[in-house]
Amino acid sequence: MADxxxxxxxxxxxxxxxxxxxxxxxxxxxxxxxxxxxxxxxVVTADAIVAGVHYLLEDPPELVARKLLxxxxxxxxxxxxxxxxxxxxxxxxxxxxPEWVARFAQxxxxxxxxxxxxxxxxDSVGTTGPAVLSLTAIGYVAEGKELRRGGAITGDxxxxxxxxxxxxLGLKILRGAYPEIAAQHREYLIGRFRxxxxxxxxxxxxxxVAHAMIDVSDGLLADLAHICxxxxxxxxxxxxxxPLSAAAQAIAAREPDIRARLATAGDDxxxxxxxxxxxxxxxxxxxSQLGVQLTTIxxxxxxxDLSLLDADGxxxxxxxxxxxxx
Amino acid sequence: MADxxxxxxxxxxxxxxxxxxxxxxxxxxxxxxxxxxxxxxxVVTADAIVAGVHYLLEDPPELVARKLLxxxxxxxxxxxxxxxxxxxxxxxxxxxxPEWVARFAQxxxxxxxxxxxxxxxxDSVGTTGPAVLSLTAIGYVAEGKELRRGGAITGDxxxxxxxxxxxxLGLKILRGAYPEIAAQHREYLIGRFRxxxxxxxxxxxxxxVAHAMIDVSDGLLADLAHICxxxxxxxxxxxxxxPLSAAAQAIAAREPDIRARLATAGDDxxxxxxxxxxxxxxxxxxxSQLGVQLTTIxxxxxxxDLSLLDADGxxxxxxxxxxxxx
Numbered sequence: 233m234a235d236x237x238x239x240x241x242x243x244x245x246x247x248x249x250x251x252x253x254x255x256x257x258x259x260x261x262x263x264x265x266x267x268x269x270x271x272x273x274x275v276v277t278a279d280a281i282v283a284g285v286h287y288l289l290e291d292p293p294e295l296v297a298r299k300l301l302x303x304x305x306x307x308x309x310x311x312x313x314x315x316x317x318x319x320x321x322x323x324x325x326x327x328x329x330p331e332w333v334a335r336f337a338q339x340x341x342x343x344x345x346x347x348x349x350x351x352x353x354x355d356s357v358g359t360t361g362p363a364v365l366s367l368t369a370i371g372y373v374a375e376g377k378e379l380r381r382g383g384a385i386t387g388d389x390x391x392x393x394x395x396x397x398x399x400x401l402g403l404k405i406l407r408g409a410y411p412e413i414a415a416q417h418r419e420y421l422i423g424r425f426r427x428x429x430x431x432x433x434x435x436x437x438x439x440x441v442a443h444a445m446i447d448v449s450d451g452l453l454a455d456l457a458h459i460c461x462x463x464x465x466x467x468x469x470x471x472x473x474x475p476l477s478a479a480a481q482a483i484a485a486r487e488p489d490i491r492a493r494l495a496t497a498g499d500d501x502x503x504x505x506x507x508x509x510x511x512x513x514x515x516x517x518x519x520s521q522l523g524v525q526l527t528t529i530x531x532x533x534x535x536x537d538l539s540l541l542d543a544d545g546x547x548x549x550x551x552x553x554x555x556x557x558x
Numbered sequence: 559m560a561d562x563x564x565x566x567x568x569x570x571x572x573x574x575x576x577x578x579x580x581x582x583x584x585x586x587x588x589x590x591x592x593x594x595x596x597x598x599x600x601v602v603t604a605d606a607i608v609a610g611v612h613y614l615l616e617d618p619p620e621l622v623a624r625k626l627l628x629x630x631x632x633x634x635x636x637x638x639x640x641x642x643x644x645x646x647x648x649x650x651x652x653x654x655x656p657e658w659v660a661r662f663a664q665x666x667x668x669x670x671x672x673x674x675x676x677x678x679x680x681d682s683v684g685t686t687g688p689a690v691l692s693l694t695a696i697g698y699v700a701e702g703k704e705l706r707r708g709g710a711i712t713g714d715x716x717x718x719x720x721x722x723x724x725x726x727l728g729l730k731i732l733r734g735a736y737p738e739i740a741a742q743h744r745e746y747l748i749g750r751f752r753x754x755x756x757x758x759x760x761x762x763x764x765x766x767v768a769h770a771m772i773d774v775s776d777g778l779l780a781d782l783a784h785i786c787x788x789x790x791x792x793x794x795x796x797x798x799x800x801p802l803s804a805a806a807q808a809i810a811a812r813e814p815d816i817r818a819r820l821a822t823a824g825d826d827x828x829x830x831x832x833x834x835x836x837x838x839x840x841x842x843x844x845x846s847q848l849g850v851q852l853t854t855i856x857x858x859x860x861x862x863d864l865s866l867l868d869a870d871g872x873x874x875x876x877x878x879x880x881x882x883x884x
Contacts, residue, residue: 257706261637261706261707261708261788262633262636262637262707263602263633263634263637263639263697264602265599265601265602265704266600266601267599267600267701268594268596268597268598268600268698269596270594270596272594273591273592273593274591274592274593274594274600275589275591275592276589276590276591276592276679276696277589277590277679278645278646278647278679278680278681278694279647279681280648280649280681280682280690280692281683282649282683282684282685282686282687284686285683285684285686307588308588308589310588310589311587311588311589313589319602320604321605321606321647321692322606323608323649323690323692352602353602353603353604355604355605355606355692356606357606357607357611357612358611359608359611359688359690360608360610360611360687360688361608361685361686361690362685362687364606364649364690364692366606366647366649366690366692368645368647371589378591380583380587381587381588382587447588462587
């Protein structure tokens, strides 16, 4: 690594060291420290993104940073964990230059303050290919209180936070679709794609309420399938109950068939969970308290299938609209 | 990420899930769990490597994996921490194929067993560029017992484990240098470059003995400079005391000037530490107990300079031989 050291040292010192928390030791040591608290478990997750694959080269670097961070915070929330720290490794092409890195670090800084977390450490190397950004997030949960995918049982209701399909539509708009829709809808949907809202407050509060939880990253139905598979249950989702934003509704009004497609859309980073019917009052109270929409979209049943139903109870063949069984 | 999911899911399931420990939850959840023990701190470090930059495309994948893991374990050892878990994110070009990944995972599996650690989780994505492999390692140390870079004080002796310069020579040999040296020396030096030996046992045992510690990755003098800078002290190293392997000695016998160069070589992943003179007996006892060579190569002084001395006490101008002050 000798031939790139000066640049990398300087990069870390200028842009990343100011983001380090006390455990990061100023990014001046071989490793970072995380204090352990008795009765808590640490929760760890990681995601990597690649320029040109997971984001566009021309995307604002601040937003790339914030999405990378938020995607990981969403994974922590889906376990019922509160976020603490993150570790970042970047492999960047030399062409990228310090301005890109400065703006990327600025985006991290903004979201650090927003979510009350700090940088522990990482690595910064050069690559001859597209940028690869890898982030490991660390959170905590009271011991035994983590929410897993495998806890759904027959009779549970299936809930989802916020609205579904916005990120999918936002990406389509960025690619030139729906030129006719209103400017505020365009902005809203693009924003949902670029800067998701991880449910960091809701997630931990569902511990002890929900039976199983996951975040919507692969797609609403695909992620529900992960719950079903791990919990060894079946699920039924009513397409018309899948909550859509005003912007998505405006599009669905002109293109009704898109409703089923939106039920398979991913990247919304909403929380998808199952909970027993008698938890409904508590869940509605949480919804009011946090100002977060929480909607029942279906139920858990015996079996292993996942069904999407139309308004008349007919089965919509999800195999044909983007859902694949793993 | 939808268009590559099937491949990535399958890749994780086949190759990486078998490496997961209990906290990894079978790599089937959004995040992994790490139990906290009161009175301990977790220690976290990360390194990223890029194909064609940090390793050669034709390098055996098992060895690439083992080096990536070991480099991180060395960072933990340098903090006095014992290793527990690791998190891996890979960005791989599609051309790489399952055989490369299978062999890479096999290398991880071998070293997991060797060092008593397991995989917690991670991510696996595709890239249009060279492979980027990013690993975060987690270890633990008794609270307050971590070894930092900033603890060196005037009067300390400077120690290094093992031998220095082997990895540098190994890389030179891989690039065609020293065709004349004996086969067993060639193999030894190449092995030191490809599969370093992190001092995972020694590191934690130096807690309470050493004042400051770092591992030799950037270069012996560059890493000592990190200690000096953080500790606000100066250091003197006697070039003739820098321990060389039999293989390196064979090369130095024909090319005496290389000794000074070897003192600036990196990538050996030996431990470099300062300790008070009255710790010498304890350090020698550790050396015997573990069968690890430990050598005093200099001393810590007042000031901020780093000097390399020749046999007559003359200053070797290190600026000219690869050492750069940060």
